[in-house]
Every structure is written in C-alpha cells, then in structure tokens.
Amino acid sequence: MPHLKVIPFDTTLLEQKVASSQTMTFVATSSTGKEMLIGVEHGGEEFLLQLKPDTDAMLLKYDKVTRPLKVALLKEAIALVAQELDLQILSSNIATTNTKTPLSSEYFKKIESFEGMVYPKEKLCVEVGFGSGRHLLFQAKKNPDTLYIGIEIHTPSAQQVLKQIELQQLENIWVVNYDARLFLEMLPSNRCEQIFVHFPVPWDKKPHRRVISPSFLEESMRVLKKGGRLELRTDSDSYFWYALETFFALPKAEVNVHKNEALEVTSKYEARWLRQEKDIYEVHTTSLQDSPCKEETIDFNFNGVKYIQGLEERLPLKALVFEGYFVHFERIYQISGHSVVIKCAFGSFDRPEHKYLILNQEGCRYFVSSPIKTSVNFQAHQAMVAQIMLAKGE
Ligand SMILES: C[S@@+](CC[C@H](N)C(=O)[O-])C[C@H]1O[C@@H](n2cnc3c(N)ncnc32)[C@H](O)[C@@H]1O
Numbered sequence: 001m002p003h004l005k006v007i008p009f010d011t012t013l014l015e016q017k018v019a020s021s022q023t024m025t026f027v028a029t030s031s032t033g034k035e036m037l038i039g040v041e042h043g044g045e046e047f048l049l050q051l052k053p054d055t056d057a058m059l060l061k062y063d064k065v066t067r068p069l070k071v072a073l074l075k076e077a078i079a080l081v082a083q084e085l086d087l088q089i090l091s092s093n094i095a096t097t098n099t100k101t102p103l104s105s106e107y108f109k110k111i112e113s114f115e116g117m118v119y120p121k122e123k124l125c126v127e128v129g130f131g132s133g134r135h136l137l138f139q140a141k142k143n144p145d146t147l148y149i150g151i152e153i154h155t156p157s158a159q160q161v162l163k164q165i166e167l168q169q170l171e172n173i174w175v176v177n178y179d180a181r182l183f184l185e186m187l188p189s190n191r192c193e194q195i196f197v198h199f200p201v202p203w204d205k206k207p208h209r210r211v212i213s214p215s216f217l218e219e220s221m222r223v224l225k226k227g228g229r230l231e232l233r234t235d236s237d238s239y240f241w242y243a244l245e246t247f248f249a250l251p252k253a254e255v256n257v258h259k260n261e262a263l264e265v266t267s268k269y270e271a272r273w274l275r276q277e278k279d280i281y282e283v284h285t286t287s288l289q290d291s292p293c294k295e296e297t298i299d300f301n302f303n304g305v306k307y308i309q310g311l312e313e314r315l316p317l318k319a320l321v322f323e324g325y326f327v328h329f330e331r332i333y334q335i336s337g338h339s340v341v342i343k344c345a346f347g348s349f350d351r352p353e354h355k356y357l358i359l360n361q362e363g364c365r366y367f368v369s370s371p372i373k374t375s376v377n378f379q380a381h382q383a384m385v386a387q388i389m390l391a392k393g394e
Contacts, residue, residue, distance in 0.1 A: 003061035007088040028333035040221040042077040046368040065354045095157035121147040127196040128180040133161035138265040140328040151180040164305040179351040189291045199269040202239040210308035224287040235273040240281035314391035326377045346380035
C-alpha cells in the first residue's frame with residue numbers, strides 16, 4: 001500500500017502549513033505525540049494520511065479505515081502532501097501505474113451504495129458465499145432479465161468472479177465483498193425471487209459463524225417476495241438437521257427437502273463431494289406472506305454532542321461489550337486543543353465497523369462517512385453517544 005519514507009522533520013510547523021495548504025485540511029496528534037493524522041481533500045474525496053516515526057525516518061502512509069477505493073488518488077495525495085511539506089524522500093512506492101484493480105469494476109458494489117439503491121431490473125436474486133462463482137455466472141447467463149447479487153466475504157474469490165464477469169461480458173451481476181449476514185439488512189422487503197446458499201461452511205465447532213441462523217432466516221423471509229424461496233444445499237448432515245430445525249421454527253413457511261437432486265450446474269464444492277460419493281441435501285423454504293416495508297429508523301446523528309475540555313481523559317479506552325455488539329474507542333488524537341479525532345471500532349463481533357469521529361465545539365460527526373445502516377451498528381452508535389455524554393458528565 002502507498003507510502004513514503006522521509007527524513008524526520010519538524011512536525012510543530014505542520015499546523016501552520018495546513019492553514020495555507022490546497023490538500024491538507026487538519027492535523028491531529030496522538031496522546032503520545034508521536035503519531036499524527038493528516039486530513040486530506042483530493043479528487044473530490046476526503047480521507048486521512050498517517051505520519052508515523054520509523055527507524056531513523058518517518059513514514060507518510062495511507063490510513064486503512066478511510067482510504068479511497070482508487071489507489072491512484074491516494075498516491076497523488078501522498079505526493080502532493082510531501083511536496084507541500086517539502087519532505088526529503090528516502091524511499092517511495094507511489095509511482096503511478098494504470099493497472100485497473102478488479103474491485104474498481106462497475107459490477108463491484110460497496111455495501112454503502114445499497115442505501116436508497118435503485119435496481120436496474122425488476123427481478124432480483126441473491127447468492128450467498130458464491131466461492132468460485134460457477135453457479136452465479138451460470139444463472140446470470142441463463143436469465144439476463146434478472147439481476148444477481150453475489151455476496152462473498154473472501155476478497156480473492158470476489159476478484160476472480162469480477163474478472164469472469166468482464167470476460168464473459170455479463171451485465172446482470174453485482175458483486176458485494178461483505179458478510180452476507182449483515183448485507184441482507186440493506187435490501188428492501190418483498191423484492192427477491194431467490195436466495196441461494198450453496199455449501200456454506202458448517203462451522204461445527206463455531207455455530208455463531210454459521211450463515212444460517214434464526215436472524216438470517218428472518219431477514220431472508222423479509223427480503224423474499226411472497227412465493228420467493230431460500231435454497232440451501234449442503235453435504236453436511238448435521239448442518240442439514242440444524243438448518244431444518246431453524247426453518248421449522250418460522251411461524252409460517254413452506255419447507256421442502258430434497259436429497260441428491262442434481263442442478264443444471266455443479267459448483268466447485270459440490271463436484272468435490274460428488275467425487276467422494278457424499279449425499280447432498282437441499283432445503284427450500286418459501287415465503288408465504290408479504291412482509292412489512294423496512295422502517296428507516298436508523299439515524300447516525302450525534303444531536304447536540306459537542307467537545308468539552310478534558311473529555312478525552314474520561315472516555316473509556318477499553319472495549320465495552322454489550323449483548324450482540326461492542327464499542328471500542330481505540331485511540332484519541334488532538335486537534336489544536338479544542339477538537340479531537342477518535343478512532344473507534346464497534347458493531348458486530350464478526351464484521352466490526354472501523355471509523356473516526358471528529359468531535360469539536362460545534363458538534364460531532366463520523367469521518368469520512370456514516371456507518372453502514374445495520375441494526376447492530378445503530379445500537380453501537382447509541383452506546384457511543386451515551387459514553388461520550390457520560391464522559392462529559394451529562
Ligand atoms: C464451502 S464454500 C462454497 C462456495 C460455493 N457456494 C460452492 O458451492 O462452490 C463457502 C463460501 O462461503 C463464503 N462465506 C462464508 N461465510 C460467509 C458470509 N458470512 N458471507 C459471505 N460469504 C461467506 C466463503 O468465503 C466461501 O467462499
């Protein structure tokens with residue numbers, strides 16, 4: 001990832017340089033005084049750069065939490081900041097190249113883009129954990145009138161399938177590189193024809209990591225239109241029985257079971273199990289009713305929360321664990337005595353959010369963007385507001 005190694009310089013002059021800069025917006029210093037964050041505005045995007053001491057040098061580097069998707073933008077910003085600060089470069093890896101990364105494909109969708117999304121097709125299907133993508137690509141090719149949203153947590157698999165989408169010139173697949181258990185919350189109610197979950201990892205010893213759970217099922221039923229179905233295929237008989245029990249706990253649903261039913265396309269995992277002559281179980285759960293529309297009650301405002309002197313000393317820096325979510329104020333950076341930047345992690349244990357908060361005398365906001373609108377993030381947000389108020393003595 002882009003960085004420059006530079007000769008140590010006098011950082012006390014940074015604030016003065018920021019004031020006349022075209023690129024830098026603020027500078028914030030950690031409580032140890034050694035690490036700094038530099039706010040940057042470049043190419044229409046806001047993000048942070050980090051300035052850290054290194055052996056006999058300083059590192060000016062990207063910030064993992066706020067980095068823009070376009071690496072070229074990051075490299076340009078690092079070069080501009082180095083130029084404005086007149087830094088003496090010892091080594092660099094920011095030479096710009098024109099190679100297009102697969103995640104910059106138009107078919108790659110960030111989870112944030114699903115807020116208020118307008119779908120280009122009436123018919124929508126979702127595949128959870130598509131792996132090599134054989135089934136997803138096959139379905140999309142066969143049904144050009146349907147939009148297929150593939151969700152895969154493993155980035156190299158998502159990249160491989162994005163390459164295949166380009167090669168096969170398919171225009172009806174979107175790839176989301178995220179945890180499917182949280183992603184479903186972003187979809188509207190009564191919209192999906194089918195949700196495919198083929199050969200999820202059974203996680204025999206870690207049931208909390210399984211895709212199929214009562215809350216996943218509840219969200220699937222909300223997202224599916226009346227008559228739409230969730231299709232689970234598994235080679236694990238214990239996962240099959242566990243899923244069946246979960247499906248039968250639904251108040252109203254049609255559940256069908258098939259054994260060793262061949263599909264038109266065999267996925268990579270299925271091919272392996274078939275070679276080993278394993279049984280394949282398939283469970284279909286059909287939604288039998290319309291679900292209420294999703295209420296938009298999630299609001300990440302900090303209504304009236306403002307910085308007061310000394311607040312940073314009273315914020316708990318240890319992770320706070322609540323039922324189903326956590327909040328962790330990881331590090332606090334000071335901006336010129338009357339504002340702070342707080343690096344925090346929060347939300348679900350499996351897929352935590354990492355964000356910065358900018359807290360000043362006018363108010364508080366997430367930098368650079370609000371968290372993803374999931375219910376656990378909202379619960380965590382409310383807990384963070386409560387902790388800041390507590391630290392203020394309110
Ligand atoms: C055993 S593989 C099966 C892949 C493919 N469906 C097939 O049949 O060949 C399970 C896949 O699910 C993905 N996965 C596991 N948990 C996930 C989650 N919570 N959200 C999205 N993908 C997940 C894994 O990365 C992996 O690619």
